Amino acid sequence: MTRYSTLLFILLIISNVVWGIKFDLAATPSNIVARKCISQYVSTGTLVVVTIKVGFGYNQRVDVEITDNSSAHNEYGRKRDIDGETRMPFTTHTDADVSVCFTNTLDDEFRPDPKYHRTIDLDIDVGAEAIDYNALAKAEKLKPIEAELRKLEQVVQEIVDEMEYLRRREARMRDTNESTNERVKWFSLGSVFVLLGLGGWQILYLKKFFQKKRLID
Template sequence: MIRQLFAIVLIYASILVAVSAVKFELPAVPSSRVEESKRCISQYVPRDTTVLLTGKIGQGYNQVAGFEIKDNNDQPNVYGRHSKYTGEFRNAFDTRSDGVVSICFTNQLQEGFNEAPQYTRTIELEFNVGAEALDLKQIASSEKLGPLEIELRRLESIVKSIVGQMDYLKRREERMRDTNESTNERVKWFSLLSLFTLISLGVWQILYLRSFFRRKRLID
């Protein structure tokens, strides 16, 4: 059991370490095309999970870059927004609901300049979620932890993330089960109603035809 748990922790840790470090070029476009040309990086994140977004927006001549961080709920939670930004950024927050968290970058070309290949900005982004979003160096310096204690703290955070994910999956499974049971109950009653309606209609047709044929003296 311990070996299995340790294996799960290692697998989960490897997944988290492989998270999202991306780098791309974002062309500058006129103001009329900013929305359609924005570039978004998204990841599903459960509720009450720490997210750390770090990155860098490179220099760009006559370009205005910005970004917005929000989720995809009906009323989106906005976790950060900058309309003009250059240089390194760091944004940490706890999610308020289950959903897909996205960071969208825009790069607008200033008035008087025509769109051209040389007008681009380099965007670097690292998207960390859960245990990987913790600043262990800061924790180590403030609490004076050794290397082994830091690693144990990191594993503890990963295990907590796994437990949180399992609880979330359990809640989803319970909701799906309730939905299935409710649907089955409705289908059952609808089927019984349909069967009763068909039987009643069949009986009425037999009685009506029997009465009709008797009036016509076709049967006794």
């Protein structure tokens, strides 16, 4: 019973983790593109909710763009001139690092100055944390304990999916290592046979050369 209680406690801690960051974004002229990007790895098919709170700042325009670093360069959202609180939900298309990039453009009639900046409060909720369980409980008329159990079920499923992903990755790495070892083995054997062939050819060549010069019989 104690073991299950400990596991439940750990899952509750995991489920309450929220990844967030707060920083000041300096304003730059329109002819200078200065992007500040925050990245996080997210697996495929995962619900992500990006919540952005932009502080007050006059004569400045904050734009945001959300993409990943996969070969397809998927774009999950783009907004211009955001102000106050903005929520951008999406579901990832592939395993990749998802980047939330900001630019703060200063109006053309103003000169750059350290006083021109806006405070960005960024929260990235991934998987179970991205689901609004209060709305879900109201929609499905769930009791508080049922809603919490639904949340724990989602967290456990994410852990299982992550373990399965790690297992597949380990299998790919093992296959790559075995393939590399096989290639090295055949390359080494080929090198030995080539060296033996060259050695035999050199012996025969030198023997014929010395016989031609009548240095040996």
